[in-house]
Amino acid sequence: MVRATQGSRKGSWRKDEIIDAAAECFMERGYQATTIDHVAARLNATKGRIYHHYATKTDLFFEVHRVGMEHLFEAIAPAETMQGTAHQRLNAMMVAHAKAMLDYHTYENVVAQGVQLHRFEQMSPEQRATLRELITLRDDFEQKFKTVLQQAMDEGSIDQMDVSITTKTLLGGLQWSIFWYRRQPNETPEHREMLARKMVEPFVKGL
Structure with missing residues (x-):
C-alpha cells in the first residue's frame, strides 16, 4: 500500500496528519495507554475527525504499523538492485534499514509494539x-x-553461518535504536546517514 502524498487531495493529507500524530502518541504512551482523545489533542482537533477515517484505536494503530513497514520496504529497495557483490548489497541494505529506523523513528516504534501485541494481547x-x-x-x-x-x-x-539466526541478529541490532535514539535539535538527514553507517559498521566487520 502506498500512502497518498500531502496535497494530492484534501482528504488524503488530513488522513496522513492523523497517522503522523498517532505514531507520536503510540510511541510516547504505548498502545494500551493511548486513546483517541490523545491523538485528537495532538492535532488540536475533535475525535470525530479521527473517527471519520478509523472506527477504533486498534484500526488506527494497524494503519501506523502498516505505514511503518512501507517505509522500510521503500528504503531498502534501491540497495536490493544495486550493482556489485551480494556482500555490498547486504551492506547497503543494512545502512538503508538503519537510516529508515532513524528517519521514521515513531513509526518503527509502533511496528515493534505490534509484534508484542501479536504475542500477548487479546483481540477480536x-x-x-x-x-x-x-x-x-x-x-x-x-x-x-x-x-x-x-x-x-x-x-x-x-563465511558460512546460520542464515536465519544471523539475519535476526543483524536486524535486531539495528532495530534496537528505537530504544536509545532520540532526534537532536538541528539534526539533518546527513547526520542520520552518518549514524546509520556507524550502526552498521560493527556488524559488517563481524561478518
Missing part, C-alpha cells in the same frame, strides 16, 4: 487476522535479508 478474530497480515510483512522484509546473506555466503564473501 478480525483484528488478529489483520495483525497476522502485518506480521507477515515483517517476515517478508526479513526474507529479503536472508536471501542476500545466503548469496554472499554462496559467493564466498561471507
Whole structure:
C-alpha cells in the first residue's frame, strides 16, 4: 500500500496528519495507554475527525504499523538492485534499514509494539487476522535479508553461518535504536546517514 502524498487531495493529507500524530502518541504512551482523545489533542482537533477515517484505536494503530513497514520496504529497495557483490548489497541494505529506523523513528516504534501485541494481547478474530497480515510483512522484509546473506555466503564473501539466526541478529541490532535514539535539535538527514553507517559498521566487520 502506498500512502497518498500531502496535497494530492484534501482528504488524503488530513488522513496522513492523523497517522503522523498517532505514531507520536503510540510511541510516547504505548498502545494500551493511548486513546483517541490523545491523538485528537495532538492535532488540536475533535475525535470525530479521527473517527471519520478509523472506527477504533486498534484500526488506527494497524494503519501506523502498516505505514511503518512501507517505509522500510521503500528504503531498502534501491540497495536490493544495486550493482556489485551480494556482500555490498547486504551492506547497503543494512545502512538503508538503519537510516529508515532513524528517519521514521515513531513509526518503527509502533511496528515493534505490534509484534508484542501479536504475542500477548487479546483481540477480536478480525483484528488478529489483520495483525497476522502485518506480521507477515515483517517476515517478508526479513526474507529479503536472508536471501542476500545466503548469496554472499554462496559467493564466498561471507563465511558460512546460520542464515536465519544471523539475519535476526543483524536486524535486531539495528532495530534496537528505537530504544536509545532520540532526534537532536538541528539534526539533518546527513547526520542520520552518518549514524546509520556507524550502526552498521560493527556488524559488517563481524561478518
